[in-house]
Each structure stands twice: as C-alpha cells, then as structure tokens.
Amino acid sequence: MKKITKQTYLDWYKDMLFWRKFEDKLASVYIQQKVRGFLHLYNGQEAILAGALHAMDLSKDKMITAYRNHVQPIGMGEDPKKVMAELYGKATGTSKGMGGSMHIFSKEFGFYGGHGIVGGQIPLGAGIAFGDKYKGSDGVTLTCFGDGAARQGSLHEAFNMAMLWKLPVIFIVENNGYAMGTSVERTANHQDIWKLGLGYEMPCGPVDAMNPIKVAEAVDEAIQRARRGDGPTFLEMKTYRYRGHSMSDAQHYRTKDEVEEYRKIDPITQVLDIIKEKNYATEDEIDAINKEVKRMVKECEKFAEESPYPETQQLYDMVYEQEDYPFIS
Amino acid sequence: QKNKRTNMMSTSISICTRRLHLHKRYLSSLTLKKHNEYYETPQNAKGAFESAPAEPNIDALLPKTNMNLVSSINQTLARILETDSSAIIFGQDISFGGVFRCTINLQNRYGKDRVFNTPLNENGIVGMAVGYASTGSLAIAEIQFADYVFPAFDQIKNEASMFRYRSGNQWNCGKMIVRMPYGAVGHGGHYHSQSPEAFFTHIPGIIVMIPRGPVQAKGMLLSASTSNDPVIFFEPKALYRSKLDDVPDEDYFIPIGKAEIMKEGKDVTVVGWGRQLQVLEKACELAWKNHGISCELIDLRTLAPWDVDTVEASVRKTGKLLVSHESPVTGGVGGEIACAIQERCFLSLEAPIARVCGLDIPFPLAKEKEYLPDEWKNLEAIKKLVEYSK
Numbered sequence: 001m002k003k004i005t006k007q008t009y010l011d012w013y014k015d016m017l018f019w020r021k022f023e024d025k026l027a028s029v030y031i032q033q034k035v036r037g038f039l040h041l042y043n044g045q046e047a048i049l050a051g052a053l054h055a056m057d058l059s060k061d062k063m064i065t066a067y068r069n070h071v072q073p074i075g076m077g078e079d080p081k082k083v084m085a086e087l088y089g090k091a092t093g094t095s096k097g098m099g100g101s102m103h104i105f106s107k108e109f110g111f112y113g114g115h116g117i118v119g120g121q122i123p124l125g126a127g128i129a130f131g132d133k134y135k136g137s138d139g140v141t142l143t144c145f146g147d148g149a150a151r152q153g154s155l156h157e158a159f160n161m162a163m164l165w166k167l168p169v170i171f172i173v174e175n176n177g178y179a180m181g182t183s184v185e186r187t188a189n190h191q192d193i194w195k196l197g198l199g200y201e202m203p204c205g206p207v208d209a210m211n212p213i214k215v216a217e218a219v220d221e222a223i224q225r226a227r228r229g230d231g232p233t234f235l236e237m238k239t240y241r242y243r244g245h246s247m248s249d250a251q252h253y254r255t256k257d258e259v260e261e262y263r264k265i266d267p268i269t270q271v272l273d274i275i276k277e278k279n280y281a282t283e284d285e286i287d288a289i290n291k292e293v294k295r296m297v298k299e300c301e302k303f304a305e306e307s308p309y310p311e312t313q314q315l316y317d318m319v320y321e322q323e324d325y326p327f328i329s
Numbered sequence: 330q331k332n333k334r335t336n337m338m339s340t341s342i343s344i345c346t347r348r349l350h351l352h353k354r355y356l357s358s359l360t361l362k363k364h365n366e367y368y369e370t371p372q373n374a375k376g377a378f379e380s381a382p383a384e385p386n387i388d389a390l391l392p393k394t395n396m397n398l399v400s401s402i403n404q405t406l407a408r409i410l411e412t413d414s415s416a417i418i419f420g421q422d423i424s425f426g427g428v429f430r431c432t433i434n435l436q437n438r439y440g441k442d443r444v445f446n447t448p449l450n451e452n453g454i455v456g457m458a459v460g461y462a463s464t465g466s467l468a469i470a471e472i473q474f475a476d477y478v479f480p481a482f483d484q485i486k487n488e489a490s491m492f493r494y495r496s497g498n499q500w501n502c503g504k505m506i507v508r509m510p511y512g513a514v515g516h517g518g519h520y521h522s523q524s525p526e527a528f529f530t531h532i533p534g535i536i537v538m539i540p541r542g543p544v545q546a547k548g549m550l551l552s553a554s555t556s557n558d559p560v561i562f563f564e565p566k567a568l569y570r571s572k573l574d575d576v577p578d579e580d581y582f583i584p585i586g587k588a589e590i591m592k593e594g595k596d597v598t599v600v601g602w603g604r605q606l607q608v609l610e611k612a613c614e615l616a617w618k619n620h621g622i623s624c625e626l627i628d629l630r631t632l633a634p635w636d637v638d639t640v641e642a643s644v645r646k647t648g649k650l651l652v653s654h655e656s657p658v659t660g661g662v663g664g665e666i667a668c669a670i671q672e673r674c675f676l677s678l679e680a681p682i683a684r685v686c687g688l689d690i691p692f693p694l695a696k697e698k699e700y701l702p703d704e705w706k707n708l709e710a711i712k713k714l715v716e717y718s719k
Contacts, residue, residue, distance in 0.1 A: 036516040037516045037517070037518045037694060038516075038518070038521070089694060089695040097694070097695055098693065098694060098695075099518075099519075099694065100518055100694040100695070102518065102519075102520070103519070116476075116518075116519060116520035117476075117477065117479075117520060118449055118477075119449070148448075148449040149449065151448035151449045151450050152449055152450050152480070153450060153452050153453070153480065154480075179448075179449055180421075180422060181422045181425065182421070182422055182446055182448075186446060187446075187448040187449070188448065252425060253425070309695065310695065310696075312696060312699050314696075315688065315690055315693055315696050315699060315700065316688070316690060319689070319690050319691070
C-alpha cells in the first residue's frame with residue numbers, strides 16, 4: 001500500500017470535503033426540483049471511499065456498488081461535472097441522461113455502476129472478478145452493498161461461487177445501521193454482518209469505517225490477498241449516514257440525538273483534526289482548500305444547468321446494439 | 330357502400346354465428362375441464378365463472394365515506410385482520426405503515442405477531458407466504474414495488490401456481506395475496522415505475538387483479554381474501570392519494586374474473602385496467618365532445634383469468650376494439666386480448682384491433698411523457714378506428 005503521508009491527508013480532506021459538498025448541493029437542487037427521481041446521499045460514509053481508493057490501483061481495479069453511487073465514480077477519476085449533469089438528466093451526463101441518480105456508470109474509469117435492485121449487484125461483482133481471473137489480469141473488483149442487501153439470497157450464492165473458484169473480489173458491506181427504515185437489530189438475530197462470511201470460510205472482519213486509515217489498511221490486506229490468487233474477502237464497514245435513506249425519508253426510525261452523537265466522529269472532522277494537530281497545513285491553506293471545493297461544486301452546477309436535455313429519439317437508441325429492429329420504430 | 334356489404338353478408342353471417350356459437354360452447358366445455366384442475370372456483374356447463382357472486386349494487390350500499398385509495402386499502406386490510414384470525418400481513422418496512430402508508434396503524438391495533446417487518450428478501454417473503462397459506466391460513470405479503478418482485482417470481486410461478494395441480498387437489502396455497510404498487514408515477518425511473526402484469530397473466534393457476542380506485546380496491550381485496558386461489562394484487566401507486574371516492578362502509582365483494590362496463594357506448598370498445606382507465610376516461614370524453622364518438626369503456630378488473638365474454642359481447646356491438654396499457658406493447662396483455670377477440674368474433678370486427686401501449690424500451694427516466702400512452706395517443710387511435718370502419 002502507498003504510504004500515508006501528509007499529502008494523503010490533505011488529499012483526503014479535499015476529496016471528502018468535495019464529496020460532502022457535492023451531495024449537499026444535490027440535496028438543495030433536488031428541493032428546487034431540478035433533479036428529479038430519487039436521491040440517495042453518501043454523507044457520513046466518505047471514509048470508506050477515501051480509504052478504499054488509497055489502497056486500490058486505479059489502472060486495473062474496478063468497483064461496483066448499489067444506488068448510493070454519486071461520489072464513487074468521481075473518486076475513481078470521472079469528471080464531476082458529467083456526474084451532476086447525469087443527475088439533472090442532461091445529455092452530457094455519464095449515461096447521457098438515461099439513468100439518473102441511481103445509475104451512474106463510467107467505463108473509462110472502471111466503475112460498473114449504479115444499481116437499483118437491492119442485492120442485485122453482488123453476483124455481478126463476482127462475475128466481473130471472474131472475468132479478470134479468466135483473462136489473467138491481476139485486477140480486483142470491490143463489490144459494495146448495504147446492510148439491507150446482506151439479507152438477499154443473491155449474497156449467499158455469490159459468496160459460495162466466489163469461494164469455490166477463488167475469485168479476486170472484495171465484498172464490502174457498508175453497514176450504516178439502517179436498511180432504509182429498518183435498523184440492523186430488526187433484520188436479523190445478530191448484528192455482526194461480517195460473520196456471514198464464516199459459513200463460507202471466507203476471510204472476514206469488521207472495520208471502523210469512520211476512519212479512512214483503518215479502511216485503507218483493511219482494504220489493502222484484502223486486495224493483496226485477491227491479487228495473490230487467494231480468493232475473496234468480506235469486510236463489514238461500520239459506518240453511519242447522516243442524512244436519510246433518500247430525500248423522501250422522514251427519518252422516524254431514529255432520533256436526532258443519535259445523529260448528533262455520530263456527527264462527533266465525522267470522518268472529515270477526524271482528518272481535519274489530524275491535519276491541524278500535526279501542522280500539515282496552515283489555516284490559510286485549509287481556507288484555500290475550502291474555497292476551491294466551493295468553486296468546483298459551483299462549476300459542476302453551472303455545467304449541469306447549461307447542458308441540453310437529450311433528444312426524444314434517444315429513447316429508442318440504446319435498447320439493443322442493432323438500432324433498427326422493426327418493432328422499435 | 331358499407332350497407333351493401335352487410336346486406337350481402339347478413340345471411341352468411343347468421344349461419345356463421347350459429348356455427349361459431351356451437352363451436353364456442355364446445356370450446357368452453359373443453360376449457361372447463363382444464364380449469365377445474367387449476368382453480369377451485371366450481372364450474373358448471375354454462376360459463377367459467379357463472380358461479381361467481383353477483384355484482385354488488387354499489388350505489389345502493391349506504392352509508393358511504395369519502396376516502397382515497399390508501400385509506401380504502403388500509404381499512405380493508407384491517408377488516409380482513411378482524412374477520413380472519415389466521416390472517417397476517419408482512420413485508421419490508423410495513424410496521425410503520427410502509428412506503429405508501431397502506432398498512433399504517435395495523436401493527437398498533439392487531440399486534441406484532443400479525444403485522445410485522447421482514448428483512449430484504451422477496452424470494453423468502455413470497456416463499457413463506459406460500460408455505461403459510463398451504464396450512465389454510467391467510468397470508469398477505471407486500472412487495473414494496475412491483476419492480477422488485479422478480480426474485481420472488483420463481484416462488485409464484487413454480488410453487489404458488491402449481492400447488493393445487495401437482496398435489497392432485499390435496500394441498501393448495503389459495504389463501505395468499507401478494508400486494509404490490511405498480512405503474513408510472515411521474516419520476517420513478519427504471520425501478521419504481523414498472524407494470525409487470527403481463528409476466529403474471531401468462532401463469533395458469535393464479536389470479537391477477539388490478540383495482541382502478543378505492544371502491545373497487547375494497548371489494549376486490551375482500552374477494553381475494555375469501556378466494557381459494559392465490560391472488561397477485563397490483564395497486565396503482567399514482568392513484569394512492571389522488572383518487573378519492575365514496576366507499577360503502579359495509580362489506581361487499583366484487584366477483585373475481587368479471588369485467589365491469591364503466592360507461593356504455595356504441596361506436597368503439599375501449600379496454601383498460603388500473604391507472605390507465607383514468608387516461609382512457611379522458612380520451613373517451615374528448616372523443617365524445619370533439620368528434621361525437623361514443624365509446625364503451627370496460628375495466629377488466631381481473632387480468633387472469635380475464636372476462637372474455639363481456640369484451641366479446643361489447644365488440645359484437647361496436648365492431649371496434651382498443652386496448653391500452655402502460656407496459657410495453659410487445660408481449661403485453663393487449664396482445665392476448667386482441668388475439669382472443671379476433672378468434673371469437675372476427676366477422677364482427679370493422680377495423681384492426683388497436684393497441685396503444687408503452688414503447689418497447691426499458692421504462693425511461695426523463696422522457697416518461699413520450700413513453701406513456703396518454704389520452705392524445707388514445708384519441709388518435711379511436712379516431713383512426715372510426716375512420717377505418719367508414
């Protein structure tokens with residue numbers, strides 16, 4: 001794993017702050033009805049992405065996740081302007097406006113989406129890893145899903161096949177405590193989701209996912225194991241989401257005090273504290289980063305607002321590869 | 330020119346119709362034999378659902394309360410829990426009322442052991458419903474959106490629909506209702522807007538019902554709860570809060586397998602179900618106001634098995650048929666209706682049967698208006714039918 005240096009902390013601070021502000025901007029724009037459909041925000045879970053990206057080799061590693069997927073492609077290198085345009089439904093978006101919030105994809109940067117059906121992407125991740133192993137590349141696939149998805153049958157089927165064939169895949173469950181409105185305590189008789197791997201004799205364990213250093217170390221160990229050819233790992237990221245499941249979530253299932261408690265261990269605050277403590281940057285430099293982040297978010301919003309909507313003809317264009325089947329007139 | 334043609338053919342038509350009528354009775358007795366083994370509803374020689382209860386006279390049932398679809402379903406579920414002590418309701422997030430609040434307050438009133446949340450596994454939810462129903466108890470499973478039913482599709486197709494048939498009528502899982510919200514809602518995108526009814530109408534052995542409003546929902550849900558065949562109950566989510574109606578306070582049962590003629594007419598037969606009827610009502614009104622075309626609007630209510638007799642009688646009267654639904658046109662239920670009608674009364678048809686349906690693409694995010702079969706597309710089709718038959 002690359003060493004964690006002063007620059008790493010500054011990069012983490014800037015990236016996580018940008019992702020946080022990006023999501024906040026989307027929330028405010030959603031209320032103005034410029035973004036329609038559904039909006040699932042990543043506030044509070046940034047450390048998972050920051051740590052995982054530090055351990056990954058972005059030239060060959062891939063990621064697939066569920067619908068809380070705005071910032072993952074940005075972290076992997078995609079242009080955030082195009083991501084915001086996609087959310088606005090414009091033709092300059094990553095999926096040309098066809099997918100929207102829940103379906104951001106990026107072929108150029110190895111991000112396989114963006115999936116709406118809960119737990120549907122878990123066997124997909126195993127399949128992508130199978131492709132890597134078959135072609136002899138030593139890339140790995142990070143397959144992310146939520147604590148609700150851990151209850152789907154597709155998880156067990158994917159785990160079984162991944163262990164059987166020693167696929168280079170890392171299963172990551174982002175346990176933010178709630179499957180939409182149902183807390184983890186009420187979906188199973190145990191709260192340690194990582195133990196689901198024990199039945200498959202898969203290396204598994206919990207990770208403090210409010211701390212990007214711990215995440216980077218755990219993901220790095222898993223990546224090394226997968227690259228060696230020793231098969232999958234299952235990591236439970238114990239995290240928390242500050243906002244609701246989506247924008248239409250009234251959050252009756254948790255108290256405001258609980259959210260306040262978790263805000264004390266906000267990953268961005270943790271990284272900022274380390275930066276200040278070790279004097280990695282002066283107050284002015286931190287201010288400059290804040291301003292730069294604000295500017296970047298504004299630029300994304302402007303690009304998205306000014307982009308055109310897709311043409312109606314585009315509705316028919318991408319159903320099949322061949323574009324002129326008679327029944328799609 | 331039309332009169333000359335009909336005069337010449339009138340004698341031969343009467344011979345044909347007589348032959349067809351005999352043929353039809355032969356056909357229906359053939360299908361009755363098969364149906365007996367799939368469905369429990371007893372058959373007799375006259376017609377498949379002759380023994381279904383009579384249509385309730387909704388207007389005469391007083392007193393009534395004005396409410397929307399959510400309240401109607403909520404109160405009907407409460408009534409079912411009250412009258413059937415074996416009834417349970419389960420699904421994701423339903424204890425606080427569910428995403429649309431259809432199950433609100435039910436857990437408070439009837440207890441956690443009868444109304445409870447499940448984890449996120451559709452296959453498990455429906456599978457457990459099949460098992461519970463096979464003990465003779467009423468299981469009401471909720472799938473959060475119809476788009477998510479597909480992990481459970483295997484349980485419905487390979488377990489629920491064949492339970493009675495494969496056990497030689499020893500066991501059945503008839504006391505099962507799978508409820509799910511379906512249909513476009515304005516901003517749903519790929520996975521919150523689908524109408525998968527066509528996948529289910531292709532399964533012999535289950536009943537597929539879609540109410541068009543609060544009054545029908547109560548009657549159909551009560552019928553489903555007393556039926557001994559498994560029911561898939563689609564609820565139009567776009568109408569949950571917006572459709573208001575005066576619902577009778579007392580119990581009433583809408584017969585399974587019978588369509589309802591919402592509005593009588595003599596020029597064009599228009600068939601639809603669920604939310605699409607709202608669109609079709611507008612189209613029929615425009616056709617009458619602007620072009621003097623009188624449409625007979627039929628709500629199928631039950632899609633499987635569907636009431637072919639009512640639609641056929643209407644087409645024999647009007648000679649023109651339009652079917653409209655939100656799901657894509659290829660392979661949709663409209664095709665089944667069109668083919669069955671042309672089989673039965675080909676010579677009554679004065680124009681090719683029209684289908685105004687969704688496009689053959691995945692349900693789009695941004696261009697929903699272009700995709701949906703709105704009242705203008707339907708109006709054009711109605712006008713074309715009348716033009717053709719002149």
